[in-house]
Amino acid sequence: MSSARDRVLGTATRLFYAEGIHTVGVDRVIADASVAKATFYHHFKSKEDLVLAYLATEYARQRGVLEAVPGTGLDRLASILTELADLSRGPGFRGCPFLNAAAEYPDAATPVRRLVDEYRAWYRGLMYDLLVEAGRSDPDRKADLLLLVRDGIAVAGGLGDQAAVQAGVRTALEVV
């Protein structure tokens, strides 16, 4: 139910990711979602509220996707990294939604930035757990490295630099 809300959130997700948050206005979102302005402000108390919903939804979605990746330990880790690399080859790929959002919200105290930190901490935790499960040495440092490589893949992929993406994935898997 409340399909108007879903339509708004879906449209916002598409537009914010493809064109950036600051450049897409509320008017644009509600026009594309075919929703009245009052309805929008009925469901979201402000644009920032919508932005947070967009990121929170994406966070939940990624959690679902990555938790469904089969395998254990290093196999699963490799699957996750190569899947990210494959994704970055797609035509609609525009980098990591969280890193893009962070670039548009310079103030680290912002709720948006806190959500980005939370996302990255979760991702690092996932890497850490998989490293421990695989019985690898120095999982803390390796988890940090994998997070950084993930960031790099997202950035390079978003800029269309497939060579760097490939180098990143291969080296990460070798090191780890």
Add this chain to the structure above:
Amino acid sequence: MSSARDRVLGTATRLFYAEGIHTVGVDRVIADASVAKATFYHHFKSKEDLVLAYLATEYARQRGVLEAVPGTGLDRLASILTELADLSRGPGFRGCPFLNAAAEYPDAATPVRRLVDEYRAWYRGLMYDLLVEAGRSDPDRKADLLLLVRDGIAVAGGLGDQAAVQAGVRTALEVV
């Protein structure tokens, strides 16, 4: 001469880097630079012109800085990477100006994005040359990797994640 232009460019550099490009308006720049609006539009034909000047200046500045880093081959490469890591520890560090700009300009055909590509190509070339100078094997792939690690360091540093930065630098130097 033309100190007004310098003041505008300096102020724009500071504000664009610290607060983002889209969120800082021309009015804000000219007020902070204590310059009349007509003077601004005398020196820059549009805001985008100012943005390009900001990035071009930063590009030239970095070229100067990195070309002045002493040493040869791997030593010089290590110096460059650790200097970047040190820089990312500083309080004013907000990531790479070019990556931040790219995040605000989703369209890859934009002049801004072309300048970002040019910057990254230059950086990769620098890495490649140093690897060849050091006689390392597989310099192409390693240059790609170093570029990706650089991207990761800039992102992680900008988000205040020093652990990831350290892991990135150390691993990059080991691998290379």
Add this chain to the structure above:
DNA sequence: CCGATACTAGACAGACCTGTCTGGTATCGT
């Protein structure tokens, strides 16, 4: 059936945006 909830269309306020224009002053090189 009735009250709450979800929705529609669109006007409106007030702020901010880029860019132009007027009109005037000061400082140059020649």
Add this chain to the structure above:
DNA sequence: ACGATACCAGACAGGTCTGTCTAGTATCGG
């Protein structure tokens, strides 16, 4: 001395932004 250039202050136009408000329709649980 004079013309070009650099600079100042600030009004203005035309657009976009977020968010509120009016006014009315439709749907649904109890």
